[in-house]
Amino acid sequence: MLTLQAIRNNTQEIIDRLAKRGHDRSGDIQEVLRLDEQKRASQTSLEQKLAASNNIAKEIGDLFKAGKKEKADARKEESVALKEQIKGLETELAELEEQLKQKMYEIPNAPSEQVKYGKTPEENETVFEWGTEPVIPADAKPHWDLTTQYKLVDFELGNKITGAGFPVYTGKGARLQRALINFFLDEALKAGYYEVQPPIFVNEASGYGTGQLPDKEGQMYHSTIDNLYAIPTAEVPITNIYRDVILREDELPIKNVGYTPCFRREAGSYGSHVRGLNRLHQFDKVEIVQISKPENSYEALEGMLEHVKGLMQKLGLKFRILRLCGGDMGFASALTYDFEAWSGAQQKWLEVSSTSNFETFQANRLKCRYKTKDGKNELVHTLNGSALALPRIVACLLENNQDETGIKMPECLHPYLGFDRI
RNA sequence: GGAGAAAUGGCAGAGCGGUUGAAUGCGGCAGUCUUGAAAACUGUUUUAGUGAAAGCUAACGGGGGUUCGAAUCCCUCUUUCUCCGCCA
Numbered sequence: 001m002l003t004l005q006a007i008r009n010n011t012q013e014i015i016d017r018l019a020k021r022g023h024d025r026s027g028d029i030q031e032v033l034r035l036d037e038q039k040r041a042s043q044t045s046l047e048q049k050l051a052a053s054n055n056i057a058k059e060i061g062d063l064f065k066a067g068k069k070e071k072a073d074a075r076k077e078e079s080v081a082l083k084e085q086i087k088g089l090e091t092e093l094a095e096l097e098e099q100l101k102q103k104m105y106e107i108p109n110a111p112s113e114q115v116k117y118g119k120t121p122e123e124n125e126t127v128f129e130w131g132t133e134p135v136i137p138a139d140a141k142p143h144w145d146l147t148t149q150y151k152l153v154d155f156e157l158g159n160k161i162t163g164a165g166f167p168v169y170t171g172k173g174a175r176l177q178r179a180l181i182n183f184f185l186d187e188a189l190k191a192g193y194y195e196v197q198p199p200i201f202v203n204e205a206s207g208y209g210t211g212q213l214p215d216k217e218g219q220m221y222h223s224t225i226d227n228l229y230a231i232p233t234a235e236v237p238i239t240n241i242y243r244d245v246i247l248r249e250d251e252l253p254i255k256n257v258g259y260t261p262c263f264r265r266e267a268g269s270y271g272s273h274v275r276g277l278n279r280l281h282q283f284d285k286v287e288i289v290q291i292s293k294p295e296n297s298y299e300a301l302e303g304m305l306e307h308v309k310g311l312m313q314k315l316g317l318k319f320r321i322l323r324l325c326g327g328d329m330g331f332a333s334a335l336t337y338d339f340e341a342w343s344g345a346q347q348k349w350l351e352v353s354s355t356s357n358f359e360t361f362q363a364n365r366l367k368c369r370y371k372t373k374d375g376k377n378e379l380v381h382t383l384n385g386s387a388l389a390l391p392r393i394v395a396c397l398l399e400n401n402q403d404e405t406g407i408k409m410p411e412c413l414h415p416y417l418g419f420d421r422i
Numbered sequence: 423g424g425a426g427a428a429a430u431g432g433c434a435g436a437g438c439g440g441u442u443g444a445a446u447g448c449g450g451c452a453g454u455c456u457u458g459a460a461a462a463c464u465g466u467u468u469u470a471g472u473g474a475a476a477g478c479u480a481a482c483g484g485g486g487g488u489u490c491g492a493a494u495c496c497c498u499c500u501u502u503c504u505c506c507g508c509c510a
Contacts, residue, residue, distance in 0.1 A: 040472070043472070044478095048478080048479090050478085050479060050480085053491090054479090056491090057489095057490050058440080058441070058491080061490090062440085072490080076490045078490085079490040079491085080490070377470095
């Protein structure tokens with residue numbers, strides 16, 4: 001969530017930045033300011049009453065010690081009367097705080113300077129392109145045929161065991177999953193990331209911490225009996241490591257990488273564009289997460305982009321990088337770059353990574369701060385990116401590398417695979 | 423799952439109704455001494471809100487209650503430890 005400080009001090013700037021998402025938020029911002037003012041007024045009068053009450057309690061203590069019981073009893077009555085007023089003010093304050101919090105939760109992050117106004121994905125800007133059109137046979141097959149032909153993924157079996165969107169990887173298909181995970185993790189380690197393996201269920205507080213709750217409640221699998229959520233991305237548990245934490249300046253930047261399966265309900269998405277591996281309820285992803293000082297976060301984002309570029313180039317996949325327009329960005333993001341790989345057989349771009357800077361939006365919810373040289377606590381910036389999500393990478397590798405006799409695997413995977421062709 | 427014990431500042435650990443935001447020790451920071459360091463000594467050392475500041479308010483695992491007054495009493499939840507059961 002945005003900081004009240006920013007809304008109060010840079011009201012117009014925040015309104016202008018939010019407008020890039022395609023909706024005018026000035027009404028919400030004014031409402032926040034109004035609630036904030038009311039809240040502080042209510043708080044001030046409550047605190048005055050509390051101070052008075054504390055003083056009386058102290059005096060009563062002294063009177064008892066001095067043996068002046070009657071006087072003490074008289075003051076008690078005063079205190080009881082004050083308490084009534086305090087109760088009323090406490091209720092009022094709690095209500096105002098709740099309203100303010102709800103309002104704050106509804107407001108998305110303010111896009112950064114570099115983000116352009118826009119409402120639809122068509123308005124995203126391509127900022128980088130690499131690779132050449134793959135050379136594939138005239139009768140090239142889409143991956144959902146290749147996976148069947150070479151027995152790499154069994155969708156039917158997944159339907160039987162769990163349901164649609166939960167594929168079973170088999171034989172060389174399973175081996176390819178494992179190879180990609182290890183390759184991605186090893187590359188991240190080489191780039192200075194620290195490996196963690198977090199839980200894949202998180203509690204409610206973690207869901208709020210990174211902004212999935214309350215915004216995307218319906219998109220997560222929810223075990224209601226334990227009130228735990230299956231993670232939609234490793235971003236959630238890995239970033240929540242730093243919830244309610246005050247970091248030392250010399251600990252920054254923090255660079256973590258983790259592999260997890262990811263779970264998405266994807267409520268309401270059906271049709272041919274979700275065929276095969278294009279969209280799943282369970283998939284594997286290696287995620288990189290950074291915690292950075294505010295002044296370094298955009299540099300950190302560049303570093304993450306370079307890292308993901310390197311992966312795509314080693315895999316030899318034609319790709320492009322898009323800078324998302326305001327309307328296509330996620331709720332919590334200040335700036336997002338999407339990586340899209342070209343699928344030769346489907347003749348379309350598939351999103352394989354989303355890399356974002358959240359500035360202080362998550363840190364504010366997480367209460368993740370660092371202590372500056374002069375001893376002040378300041379909110380950190382958080383960033384994360386997929387490096388990479390597996391299914392669409394697999395789709396592109398299979399489709400783009402197919403020939404008459406099989407599918408060749410990129411060299412970088414050979415040591416992990418133990419074979420070079422499928 | 424059953425029985426019992428516990429949760430206090432960066433860490434260890436007192437306090438168990440009335441100047442206790444919290445003793446003491448360790449650690450951290452600053453200073454004295456020293457050519458420098460160590461030792462010793464002195465001082466300092468949580469966070470949030472509000473306010474121009476002084477100050478005021480809140481926080482002793484979370485939430486609720488009793489009381490004029492709660493770290494201290496009661497209820498509840500969570501977590502940890504010990505024992506039993508179950509188990510990859």
